[in-house]
Amino acid sequence: MIFFPVLAAIFVPILFRKLKSIHTGWFVLIIPITLFIYYTGFIQTTMNGGHAISSLEWIPSLDISFVSYIDGLSLLFSLLITGIGALVVLYSIFYLDKTREKLNNFYVYLLMFMTAMLGIVQSDNIITLYLFWELTSISSFLLIGYWYTRDGSRFGALKSMLITVFGGLMMLGGFVLLGIMGDTYSIRELIANASNLVGQEFFILALVLVLLGAFTKSAQFPFYIWLPDAMEAPTPVSAYLHSATMVKAGLYLVARFTPVFAVSEVWIWLVTGIGLLTLFWGAFFAVKQTDLKAILAFSTVSQLGLIMSLLGASAISYHVDAGTALFKFAGFAAVFHLINHAVFKGSLFMVAGIVDHETGTRDIRKLGGLMGVMPISFTVAFIGSMSMAGLPPFGGFLSKELFLTSTLALKDFNLFNFSTWGIIFPIVAWIASVFTFIYSFYFVFKTFAGKRKKESLSVEPKEAPVGMLIAPVILAVLVVVIFFIPNVVGDTLVNPAVVAMQAGLYSHPSEVLVHVSAWHGWTPELLMTLGIIGLGSILFLTMRKWQPLYNLQPELLSLNGLYDSLMMAGEKGMNRLSRLYMTGVFRTYLIYMFVSIVVITLATLFIKDAFKVDFNSFAPLNAYGILTAVLLILSVVMILTAKTRITAVIALGGVGYSVAFFFVIYKAPDLALTQLVIETITVVLFLLAFHRLPELKRHGESKGFRLGNFIVAAGVGITMALVALSAHSQKLIPSISQFYKDTVYSEAGGGNIVNVILVDYRGFDTLFEIAVLSIAGIGVYSMIRLKLPGKGSTDESK
Amino acid sequence: MKVNDVVLQTAAKVVFFIILLFSIFIFFAGHYTPGGGFVGGLLATGAIALLLLAYDLRTVQQLLPFNFMIVVAIGLLLSIGMASGSIIFNVPFFTHAFDDFYLPLFGATSLHTAMIFDAGVYLVVIGAAMTIIQAIGGDS
Numbered sequence: 048m049i050f051f052p053v054l055a056a057i058f059v060p061i062l063f064r065k066l067k068s069i070h071t072g073w074f075v076l077i078i079p080i081t082l083f084i085y086y087t088g089f090i091q092t093t094m095n096g097g098h099a100i101s102s103l104e105w106i107p108s109l110d111i112s113f114v115s116y117i118d119g120l121s122l123l124f125s126l127l128i129t130g131i132g133a134l135v136v137l138y139s140i141f142y143l144d145k146t147r148e149k150l151n152n153f154y155v156y157l158l159m160f161m162t163a164m165l166g167i168v169q170s171d172n173i174i175t176l177y178l179f180w181e182l183t184s185i186s187s188f189l190l191i192g193y194w195y196t197r198d199g200s201r202f203g204a205l206k207s208m209l210i211t212v213f214g215g216l217m218m219l220g221g222f223v224l225l226g227i228m229g230d231t232y233s234i235r236e237l238i239a240n241a242s243n244l245v246g247q248e249f250f251i252l253a254l255v256l257v258l259l260g261a262f263t264k265s266a267q268f269p270f271y272i273w274l275p276d277a278m279e280a281p282t283p284v285s286a287y288l289h290s291a292t293m294v295k296a297g298l299y300l301v302a303r304f305t306p307v308f309a310v311s312e313v314w315i316w317l318v319t320g321i322g323l324l325t326l327f328w329g330a331f332f333a334v335k336q337t338d339l340k341a342i343l344a345f346s347t348v349s350q351l352g353l354i355m356s357l358l359g360a361s362a363i364s365y366h367v368d369a370g371t372a373l374f375k376f377a378g379f380a381a382v383f384h385l386i387n388h389a390v391f392k393g394s395l396f397m398v399a400g401i402v403d404h405e406t407g408t409r410d411i412r413k414l415g416g417l418m419g420v421m422p423i424s425f426t427v428a429f430i431g432s433m434s435m436a437g438l439p440p441f442g443g444f445l446s447k448e449l450f451l452t453s454t455l456a457l458k459d460f461n462l463f464n465f466s467t468w469g470i471i472f473p474i475v476a477w478i479a480s481v482f483t484f485i486y487s488f489y490f491v492f493k494t495f496a497g498k499r500k501k502e503s504l505s506v507e508p509k510e511a512p513v514g515m516l517i518a519p520v521i522l523a524v525l526v527v528v529i530f531f532i533p534n535v536v537g538d539t540l541v542n543p544a545v546v547a548m549q550a551g552l553y554s555h556p557s558e559v560l561v562h563v564s565a566w567h568g569w570t571p572e573l574l575m576t577l578g579i580i581g582l583g584s585i586l587f588l589t590m591r592k593w594q595p596l597y598n599l600q601p602e603l604l605s606l607n608g609l610y611d612s613l614m615m616a617g618e619k620g621m622n623r624l625s626r627l628y629m630t631g632v633f634r635t636y637l638i639y640m641f642v643s644i645v646v647i648t649l650a651t652l653f654i655k656d657a658f659k660v661d662f663n664s665f666a667p668l669n670a671y672g673i674l675t676a677v678l679l680i681l682s683v684v685m686i687l688t689a690k691t692r693i694t695a696v697i698a699l700g701g702v703g704y705s706v707a708f709f710f711v712i713y714k715a716p717d718l719a720l721t722q723l724v725i726e727t728i729t730v731v732l733f734l735l736a737f738h739r740l741p742e743l744k745r746h747g748e749s750k751g752f753r754l755g756n757f758i759v760a761a762g763v764g765i766t767m768a769l770v771a772l773s774a775h776s777q778k779l780i781p782s783i784s785q786f787y788k789d790t791v792y793s794e795a796g797g798g799n800i801v802n803v804i805l806v807d808y809r810g811f812d813t814l815f816e817i818a819v820l821s822i823a824g825i826g827v828y829s830m831i832r833l834k835l836p837g838k839g840s841t842d843e844s845k
Numbered sequence: 846m847k848v849n850d851v852v853l854q855t856a857a858k859v860v861f862f863i864i865l866l867f868s869i870f871i872f873f874a875g876h877y878t879p880g881g882g883f884v885g886g887l888l889a890t891g892a893i894a895l896l897l898l899a900y901d902l903r904t905v906q907q908l909l910p911f912n913f914m915i916v917v918a919i920g921l922l923l924s925i926g927m928a929s930g931s932i933i934f935n936v937p938f939f940t941h942a943f944d945d946f947y948l949p950l951f952g953a954t955s956l957h958t959a960m961i962f963d964a965g966v967y968l969v970v971i972g973a974a975m976t977i978i979q980a981i982g983g984d985s
Binding site: 717720724728731732795796798799801802805807810811813814817820821823825827828832 | 871875876877878879880881882883884887888890891894913914917918920921924925928939941943955957959962963965966969970972973974976977980981983
């Protein structure tokens with residue numbers, strides 16, 4: 048079933064081209080609805096503590112296959128993905144124009160994304176999980192850059208791509224380490240063997256890498272910076288990807304791997320700490336924003352941080368006795384708030400889209416007083432915002448109470464230094480909640496209340512069409528419904544998810560004894576909520592006075608500035624670096640090569656202690672040899688000190704003939720013959736080339752002396768001499784030549800060993816050497832004869 | 846500065862054939878004494894180069910009306926054909942065969958398929974070297 052959307056996506060472009068009159072979205076809408084109904088069927092199974100597995104073999108030899116494993120947690124996510132997916136598709140039908148937009152692209156990307164998300168939450172195999180993970184990055188990249196003619200879209204798409212793919216790759220590293228340590232790629236088996244993993248060498252590294260993946264995807268501090276820029280996407284995309292589904296993939300990952308990593312102190316501190324930091328940071332900066340969607344983006348970041356910190360707290364339940372149920376409570380709170388957030392944030396994004404669509408701007412400074420003209424949108428926005436702020440009678444209130452209870456419990460936890468530092472958690476959580484309250488009010492009242500600013504709007508605002516309102520209204524109704532029947536939601540969805548998340552602690556969903564109620568007495572958390580409302584209201588009413596404080600923060604010191612300067616520095620640095628060594632001068636590259644040869648060879652000689660000279664293995668010197676060597680050396684010196692080219696050419700001939708003498712002395716008549724003839728022809732060719740040097744470039748003066756060249760040349764010479772000496776002194780295996788001597792007549796019917804080797808024993812080499820010769824001939828011919836017309840005048844070969 | 850080089854031209858006429866004969870000798874002798882297709886081919890090229898020095902390019906082209914690139918091709922074909930011919934007899938690529946034969950003019954002679962391969966080498970060397978020399982010499 049995972050692949051259903053992406054397979055259906057094949058037909059989208061066809062439908063888009065053939066049926067112009069009907070909005071393509073209507074066809075697409077069928078898919079998430081079907082899937083939603085299909086997944087609803089599993090609720091009964093998971094409520095009874097069961098699960099459903101189906102698998103599809105992919106690479107059996109590497110133990111990689113698509114295993115779809117549906118338990119409480121994956122079912123919850125699947126329902127969110129398909130349910131909100133259906134609503135988003137419905138919304139997009141009215142949001143995107145069927146004639147102006149490239150709907151075929153849009154829905155294909157969207158369906159691709161849906162498959163990827165379902166794949167993430169249902170995969171039991173970590174390799175396929177990674178596969179789907181990257182598919183969400185890619186499809187989200189495509190969706191953010193949907194309006195690819197805008198600079199902002201491309202910038203946002205690139206930024207989110209870079210950050211999430213960075214995290215994805217880190218995560219892959221963590222997965223591979225996990226796979227090696229646990230000897231399996233199956234998440235269920237990893238969870239079952241979790242106790243074996245602890246204390247292994249790479250356990251902490253794997254933990255941090257997996258967390259990096261989760262933090263980048265879920266926009267945690269400091270990786271949240273891509274999310275506000277991703278708001279350039281069409282609003283249905285923002286509502287779907289950047290509030291309800293993709294950004295929760297990281298949360299899913301953390302929840303899924305809690306049973307594996309929860310035993311570690313690092314995990315608890317990192318997840319809880321980063322979560323709280325993100326919660327505070329996002330809430331704090333959301334108030335600074337002036338763009339509707341940017342406010343929502345920062346609020347998403349903040350809420351994700353809240354859920355993340357709850358997930359971290361829930362991992363503590365592995366360390367405390369069964370009697371202290373408080374930390375299991377945190378797991379329940381996390382999942383419950385996850386549902387709440389998906390519901391209200393989806394509706395809020397849709398409202399922001401409606402406002403944008405109907406007024407032509409998302410700038411909150413230009414908006415105001417829309418309550419009268421857009422009553423339904425206002426109601427939805429109000430419900431969503433109040434739920435976000437955590438006020439009764441909306442779903443958000445319940446999850447906020449649960450959250451405060453959990454943070455209060457954290458400060459009493461006395462393992463891992465929590466008894467010392469734990470007090471920070473409820474304080475930070477409380478301050479963050481105050482800011483959450485402020486931006487929720489800021490969002491809804493600055494947009495809808497106050498006076499109409501007619502002059503700042505280009506169009507006359509009016510209520511959105513009914514179709515566009517259906518989806519947000521459904522979500523808003525859900526927000527209220529959840530408040531009144533939290534325990535129904537808890538029993539059907541949350542408890543099975545908590546059981547999956549805290550595997551090994553429960554055996555049946557009904558053991559999760561969390562009872563949510565709107566009124567639970569005069570508890571500290573209720574007092575905290577009252578405090579939030581009080582302080583929040585005061586700060587909201589005096590907002591105009593203290594909001595300029597935000598301008599004190601210089602743009603460069605923000606994380607975005609850091610990202611920008613990092614990218615700039617990277618680009619510039621790489622440019623400078625490559626310009627530094629890619630000089631384009633042939634001499635430089637030669638020096639690189641020679642120096643590396645010298646360094647590598649000498650280092651090997653030194654490290655392996657391979658240098659050895661055995662004087663006994665040398666043949667005795669004779670007078671002819673010495674004489675020829677002197678001749679050779681004289682010729683070489685002459686080449687190097689030659690004042691004119693012609694001297695050098697002739698001296699080179701001298702070198703060649705001395706080498707031929709050497710061949711004579713060392714009894715190689717074939718070589719001597721060939722060397723003589725070849726040397727003659729080479730010298731003739733050199734003279735031909737010398738004769739043809741162009742007039743202007745002719746410079747008869749001697750080459751300058753360069754110390755660097757001298758050192759490199761001397762280094763290469765000495766290195767090669769050392770290698771030759773030691774290679775000669777230690778022969779590891781006997782030579783093969785005795786075989787040739789013995790068989791040259793009996794096997795090959797010849798007397799000249801050299802020639803018989805050339806044409807018979809190893810004729811293959813000769814075959815390709817003559818091929819090389821032919822290519823050289825044809826090459827010279829074509830270089831000289833075939834000149835392209837028009838280029839001939841500047842051709843160097845002329 | 847056109848000079849009359851009768852001496853050179855006359856000497857070249859004689860020497861050309863001596864060099865050519867020597868080159869053929871070296872080629873055939875290759876299997877038992879120093880020599881072979883490569884040196885033989887180079888010597889033959891030297892002989893033709895002598896003609897080029899004594900006369901001019903056009904005269905030599907009229908004398909030896911070959912397209913030397915085709916000579917290269919024929920040489921390569923001979924060598925590869927010999928090498929792959931062994932496949933027909935169900936022996937590995939590049940297996941040579943030799944035997945003694947009684948030929949009417951030469952008497953008892955040892956013939957070796959390696960010679961065909963060497964002939965290919967000979968032709969390729971002449972062809973390639975001449976192509977290069979003619980190409981460079983013909984370019985003005």
